[in-house]
Amino acid sequence: xxxxxxxxxxxxxxxxxxxxxxxxxxxxxxxxxxxxxxxxxxxxxxxxxxxxxxxxxxxxxxxxxxxxxxxxxxxxxxxxxxxxxxxxxxxxxxxxxxxxxxxxxxxxxxxxxxxxxxxxxxxxxxxxxxxxxxxxxxxxxxxxxxxxxxxxxxxxxxxxxxxxxxxxxxxxxxxxxxxxxxxxxxxxxxxxxxxxxxxxxxxxxxxxxxxxxxxxxxxxxxxxxxxxxxxxxxxxxxxxxxxxxxxxxxxxxxxxxxxxxxxxxxx
Amino acid sequence: xxxxxxxxxxxxxxxxxxxxxxxxxxxxxxxxxxxxxxxxxxxxxxxxxxxxxxxxxxxxxxxxxxxxxxxxxxxxxxxxxxxxxxxxxxxxxxxxxxxxxxxxxxxxxxxxxxxxxxxxxxxxxxxxxxxxxxxxxxxxxxxxxxxxxxxxxxxxxxxxxxxxxxxxxxxxxxxxxxxxxxxxxxxxxxxxxxxxxxxxxxxxxxxxxxxxxxxxxxxxxxxxxxxxxxxxxxxxxxxxxxxxxxxxxxxxxxxxxxxxxxxxxxxxxxxxxxxxxxxxxxxx
Numbered sequence: 001x002x003x004x005x006x007x008x009x010x011x012x013x014x015x016x017x018x019x020x021x022x023x024x025x026x027x028x029x030x031x032x033x034x035x036x037x038x039x040x041x042x043x044x045x046x047x048x049x050x051x052x053x054x055x056x057x058x059x060x061x062x063x064x065x066x067x068x069x070x071x072x073x074x075x076x077x078x079x080x081x082x083x084x085x086x087x088x089x090x091x092x093x094x095x096x097x098x099x100x101x102x103x104x105x106x107x108x109x110x111x112x113x114x115x116x117x118x119x120x121x122x123x124x125x126x127x128x129x130x131x132x133x134x135x136x137x138x139x140x141x142x143x144x145x146x147x148x149x150x151x152x153x154x155x156x157x158x159x160x161x162x163x164x165x166x167x168x169x170x171x172x173x174x175x176x177x178x179x180x181x182x183x184x185x186x187x188x189x190x191x192x193x194x195x196x197x198x199x200x201x202x203x204x205x206x207x208x209x210x211x212x213x214x215x216x217x218x219x220x221x222x223x224x225x226x227x228x229x230x231x232x233x234x235x236x237x238x239x240x241x242x243x244x245x246x247x248x249x250x251x252x253x254x255x256x257x258x259x260x261x262x263x264x265x266x267x
Numbered sequence: 268x269x270x271x272x273x274x275x276x277x278x279x280x281x282x283x284x285x286x287x288x289x290x291x292x293x294x295x296x297x298x299x300x301x302x303x304x305x306x307x308x309x310x311x312x313x314x315x316x317x318x319x320x321x322x323x324x325x326x327x328x329x330x331x332x333x334x335x336x337x338x339x340x341x342x343x344x345x346x347x348x349x350x351x352x353x354x355x356x357x358x359x360x361x362x363x364x365x366x367x368x369x370x371x372x373x374x375x376x377x378x379x380x381x382x383x384x385x386x387x388x389x390x391x392x393x394x395x396x397x398x399x400x401x402x403x404x405x406x407x408x409x410x411x412x413x414x415x416x417x418x419x420x421x422x423x424x425x426x427x428x429x430x431x432x433x434x435x436x437x438x439x440x441x442x443x444x445x446x447x448x449x450x451x452x453x454x455x456x457x458x459x460x461x462x463x464x465x466x467x468x469x470x471x472x473x474x475x476x477x478x479x480x481x482x483x484x485x486x487x488x489x490x491x492x493x494x495x496x497x498x499x500x501x502x503x504x505x506x507x508x509x510x511x512x513x514x515x516x517x518x519x520x521x522x523x524x525x526x527x528x529x530x531x532x533x534x535x536x537x538x539x540x541x542x543x544x545x546x547x548x549x550x551x
Binding site: 052053054072073075076078080082085086087088090091092093094096097098101102103104105151153156169173 | 301302303419422423425426427429430432433434435476477480481482483484485486
């Protein structure tokens, strides 16, 4: 039986009295790839931060059915790639070092696994559980195509390569849910395409549930199976086909991206 | 030149404490530098001065009072920064001046301990008693062991606090532990180079090793090597030429920093060259 990976019920977040997220409710099923679209300042990042326990909110958020006190113990099982990771530019960490930071301690893994098993959910691990940390790191680097970069300092990499390293860091912990906040904004097309193929692969082959915010409707139409539109409030949440059939929504959520999408389908 | 230097008990103690303190300061310093807390160590050393003066004033073993004052201020200022959102540099300025003012006040209120106080200000590694040596060794080893135990969460926390939090690392507790360790490191280093030069030991070996463009593990190893070499060379040189060990150690570190800077400018550590070479070797 598949269960909900994420339940967001009536969640509101206000910054100094201004509502950044207003009574949003939606759920994500296991194995879903949900694309969230919305203009800049729509509250996507704020919503993600609330889900990740980095932001106070009103309402309820459940991860794999767990909330309240147990929420913190399931949180480490979530992989998160923010729009931009702010790190000290001189940080002497190689790509390998950065990915290694993502390794979960055995204690947390056992706790997480116990939680997952107790809620009856199927945990599709990427890697064999007995494999060593170094093998896991190599495997994650291979998924994002950065094997040959592992000894390079993270600060020497381009923005897109850095993002791929951070995805590897999120993957190495064998996440149950991956949250990606506009991960390829400002990255060139080639890297974007590479990234999208990584996304498809981990969703289809590794069965990792993904929640992903993006302005790129073409990519969302290619990859996601469900779409949510928000601008402080949730305006739409449903199947991808339903979203792309709704011309009004498409017009609202990205003029240029919509044209690109239509153009592609005309051909 | 004779090499009887090691036959003296004070020299053995000086070298032993010097090396252990250098290792401790390098590791702690790397995290302080990367968290942009470089001056935090310096500010803490000034409160340690206040603590030392308090010890002399109350006639208590000054290292104890300095430890208490230093750790309490480190924890207090961290709490203050969190609850009042005072910016980091402002908090450091407050610490800096408050510690120094307290010290000066206590010094003026009592008389007759200026020579001892002077030795804390500028270091007196050759004058350390057995009691001091044992205490400094215990503190340094304690810090080194703690840092080794918490290295993984600490590296993650230093790299990106928010990601570390999502990862399940108790970042608040870790931060308090971290500043307390920084305070204790300052106490351990005080005897070696003196309060006024502590930040040199925290910053110099680390910015030098960071420049070399290596990964985390190698950066720490290089930093430790720089410190240990500077301490051994500094203490021996100062013995033979009758110089102040603290100044000699720090100037050696400065020299290594400048040397590395020049070498880097000359392209010796160019990582691009290294990568090209490794690419070529894989092609062949």
